[in-house]
Amino acid sequence: xxxxxxxxLSLSLLGFLLLATTASHADDAKDVREPLTVVATTGMxxxxxxxxxxxxxxxIGIMGEGVDPHLYKPKASDVRLVLSADAVFYSGLKLExxxxxxxxxxxxxxxxxxxxxxxxxxxxxxxxxEHPGDPDPHIWMDVEVWSxxxxxxxxxxxxxxxxxxxxxRANAERYxxxxxxxxxxxxxxIGSIPSEQRVxxxxxxxxxxxxxxxxxxxxGVQGISTESEAGLSELNDLVNYLVKKxxxxxxxxxxxxxRNIQAIIEGARAQGHEVVQGGQLYSDAMGAPGTPAGTxxxxxxxxxxxxxxxxxxxxxxxxxxxxxxxxxxxxxxx
Ligand SMILES: [Zn+2]
Numbered sequence: 015x016x017x018x019x020x021x022x023l024s025l026s027l028l029g030f031l032l033l034a035t036t037a038s039h040a041d042d043a044k045d046v047r048e049p050l051t052v053v054a055t056t057g058m059x060x061x062x063x064x065x066x067x068x069x070x071x072x073x074i075g076i077m078g079e080g081v082d083p084h085l086y087k088p089k090a091s092d093v094r095l096v097l098s099a100d101a102v103f104y105s106g107l108k109l110e111x112x113x114x115x116x117x118x119x120x121x122x123x124x125x126x127x128x129x130x131x132x133x134x135x136x137x138x139x140x141x142x143x144e145h146p147g148d149p150d151p152h153i154w155m156d157v158e159v160w161s162x163x164x165x166x167x168x169x170x171x172x173x174x175x176x177x178x179x180x181x182x183r184a185n186a187e188r189y190x191x192x193x194x195x196x197x198x199x200x201x202x203x204i205g206s207i208p209s210e211q212r213v214x215x216x217x218x219x220x221x222x223x224x225x226x227x228x229x230x231x232x233x234g235v236q237g238i239s240t241e242s243e244a245g246l247s248e249l250n251d252l253v254n255y256l257v258k259k260x261x262x263x264x265x266x267x268x269x270x271x272x273r274n275i276q277a278i279i280e281g282a283r284a285q286g287h288e289v290v291q292g293g294q295l296y297s298d299a300m301g302a303p304g305t306p307a308g309t310x311x312x313x314x315x316x317x318x319x320x321x322x323x324x325x326x327x328x329x330x331x332x333x334x335x336x337x338x339x340x341x342x343x344x345x346x347x348x
Contacts, residue, residue: 050175053099055110056083057300058154059130059163061310063103065189066167070178071100079302082269084239087112096120096127101174103167106131107139107151109298111239126170130163138162140222142238150238152298156223157197157314161190196311197227203318204228207327213261214321215252215278217270220297230321235274244274253281256289263292263324269299292324 050071054060060075067073076092077083083105088096096102096116104110104117106129120127131153138159139149154160164186172179204212205228212230214221219234233252235244256264256278264279266272275291282289295317301307307316322329 047175047177050100050171051098052171053095053102055086055104055113056298057308058160058310058313059103059105061300062130062160062163062189063167066164066171066182066185068181068185070175070181074099077299079299079308080268081299082240083110083298084241085112086110088116092116093119097123097125099125101125101170102127103170104129105151105154107149107153109151111241126174128166128170130166133166134159134162140226144237144242150219150222152220152223152238154223154310155221155297156227157193157200158227159223160310161193161197164190192311196314200228200314200318203322203327203329204230205327206329207322207325210259211262211325211327213256213259213325215256215261215264215275216295216297217265217267217272217275218297220267221295224317235278236270240270249274249277249281253278253285256282257285257287260287261289262326263290265292265295265321265324267295267297268301269297290324293320295320 050067052063052067052071052073054063054073054075056077057075057079060073064073074095076088076095077086093116097120099120102117102120102125104113104127117127131151134153136149139153142148142150154163168179168182168186171182175182207230214225214230214232216232216234218236218240219232219238221230221232221234222238224230225232233255235249235252236242237244255261264275266275272291279289279291296307296313300310300313301316306312319329321327
């Protein structure tokens with residue numbers, strides 16, 4: 015399915031640029047620096063930054079488990095964190111709509127504040143249909159495209175801490191390989207769902223990149239941003255669609271109220287069609303730290319598992335990508 019999509023053509027080139035844009039700074043023998051403090055917004059961005067930073071610093075994620083980034087307002091403690099960081103990374107594409115003032119203040123002070131999506135090729139982005147001209151920000155739902163978010167992280171860290179550049183580059187490249195493995199695995203999982211059941215109904219429209227990449231039709235009850243509310247007629251249309259297509263499961267999301275999904279299940283039941291709540295997906299926030307879904311790879315594997323099982327697909331037999339890599343390979347193992 016993927017090879018027919020033009021946006022994939024530019025991906026291999028962009029992945030290569032990850033290697034090419036970082037200069038070599040191998041000599042860090044006289045390294046007597048303070049550990050870096052890096053601040054990130056969502057769990058997905060923090061996870062990418064943490065992987066690259068490794069043991070040369072700490073990464074503090076502002077938005078934890080179950081937090082909706084569309085609606086998140088920075089607290090006074092977040093402002094202090096951002097203003098005292100060595101580098102700040104956010105997802106961008108208007109995802110963190112209420113963080114703009116804090117970022118502007120940090121930039122005024124000369125701090126490096128960067129969206130990990132800022133230089134992604136426009137051909138990779140989907141449009142927010144409700145707000146023409148705006149991109150859909152949920153880019154992490156396409157694992158291969160999300161691997162490009164490592165590039166600005168490496169570039170900025172190399173500027174902030176040149177002695178660690180080679181280390182950051184190596185960490186990013188190792189992680190990128192894991193992500194590409196995960197991408198292949200998700201494609202196989204979703205592809206195993208019988209085609210007539212390959213329909214993903216979730217609480218809000220966070221899965222359009224997932225749809226494009228892994229070949230599953232998607233319907234979000236709320237729009238791209240959770241700031242828009244679903245109308246009654248939209249709910250009814252979706253119920254009728256599910257009944258007509260005999261879709262067997264719909265899904266809640268950890269960062270969005272399950273209210274609308276419950277209404278859909280009840281609406282279908284009233285028409286004599288039993289649709290189950292297929293499980294909780296992680297859309298805009300990862301799971302709790304220390305749990306399998308508390309990393310980006312684990313979160314996406316969880317989503318793949320839940321969707322595949324509930325819609326009647328077969329799980330692949332190969333091992334989980336998130337199975338701990340050997341300790342000398344994982345910068346977070348120490
Ligand atoms: Zn969202």
